[in-house]
Amino acid sequence: GAGVSQSPSNKVTEKGKDVELRCDPISGHTALYWYRQSLGQGLEFLIYFQGNSAPDKSGLPSDRFSAERTGGSVSTLTIQRTQQEDSAVYLCASNKPDRANYGYTFGSGTRLTVV
Amino acid sequence: AQSVTQLDSQVPVFEEAPVELRCNYSSSVSVYLFWYVQYPNQGLQLLLKYLSGSTLVKGINGFEAEFNKSQTSFHLRKPSVHISDTAEYFCAVSYIKAAGNKLTFGGGTRVLVKP
Numbered sequence: 546g547a548g549v550s551q552s553p554s555n556k557v558t559e560k561g562k563d564v565e566l567r568c569d570p571i572s573g574h575t576a577l578y579w580y581r582q583s584l585g586q587g588l589e590f591l592i593y594f595q596g597n598s599a600p601d602k603s604g605l606p607s608d609r610f611s612a613e614r615t616g617g618s619v620s621t622l623t624i625q626r627t628q629q630e631d632s633a634v635y636l637c638a639s640n641k642p643d644r645a646n647y648g649y650t651f652g653s654g655t656r657l658t659v660v
Numbered sequence: 661a662q663s664v665t666q667l668d669s670q671v672p673v674f675e676e677a678p679v680e681l682r683c684n685y686s687s688s689v690s691v692y693l694f695w696y697v698q699y700p701n702q703g704l705q706l707l708l709k710y711l712s713g714s715t716l717v718k719g720i721n722g723f724e725a726e727f728n729k730s731q732t733s734f735h736l737r738k739p740s741v742h743i744s745d746t747a748e749y750f751c752a753v754s755y756i757k758a759a760g761n762k763l764t765f766g767g768g769t770r771v772l773v774k775p
Contacts, residue, residue: 576761587706587767588736588750601762636703644759647692647711647754649763651703 547571549652551637557658558627566602566622566655570639577620578649579612591635594620595642627659662686664753666766673741681736683751692754693734694763695725696772707749710734721745724769731749746773 550569558564564649570577579591590604594614609628614620623630635658639648667682685691692711708719715727725736734751741750751766 551750580765580767588752588763588765590762590764593762631679639705639762647706647761648694651696651705653703 549637549639549650551635551652551655553654553655554653555658557571557660558563560629560659561626562656563623564627566624566657567618567633568622568639568652570618570620570637571650572641574641574650576616576642577614578638578641579622580619580638581616582636582654586633588636591622617655624657627657629659632657632659644659662755662764664751664766666749666751666762666769668769670770672774673729674761676737676740677745678737679741679745679749679771681720681749681771682734683734683766684768685732685734685751685753685764687732687753687755689755692708692761693725694729694752694754695719695734695750696750697701697721697738697747698768704750707736741771741773743773743775745771747771756775 552567580588592612593601596617597614609625612622634653634654636654639652640649663686665684667703673679694709695707696709698704708717710717710727723738748768750768752763754761764770
């Protein structure tokens, strides 16, 4: 597609429920990143994919968080047993990691509210 | 550990006045540097980037930034702001040897342009 697409744009869920957040990167972008932006905070790195593999998962805050990517394209971030502190905007970005294209293209994010 | 510090969390400025947003990073190795802007309820948009070459980088919307290796800084400037520049601005760094071009972001600077 023309840009990075994320769905849903907004999600309200009850504490303890599982949620899935979807990211559809720009066609041809082999690298995909998930970040979290909490209220009043900067951007916190969660996980990075190169193709379908995740060389760097160092930012996932707990084992309740997981992510996968299939076909080198769409990625899903899953949060199990959501907690109120999971409330944040989850941003996805993609790029082609060659020198001329350094820098990401971000999606508009999914605003997750855990009540 | 990598870190990026944006010294000002908020910067109020009058329309048509100049603005400077400060960014310092910690590094003993070569880096790529970026500034992103986030308008209300939107994703992040790349303003400009420094990869190599001239230390003065020009970006979109009249913004420019200067890379200072000795001071490990990458301050963003605009000589005359508009109301439409009201947004949050994020500085980010990517370490050249790091796999996947993972970006580390600063905490953001909220710019409020007043008429």
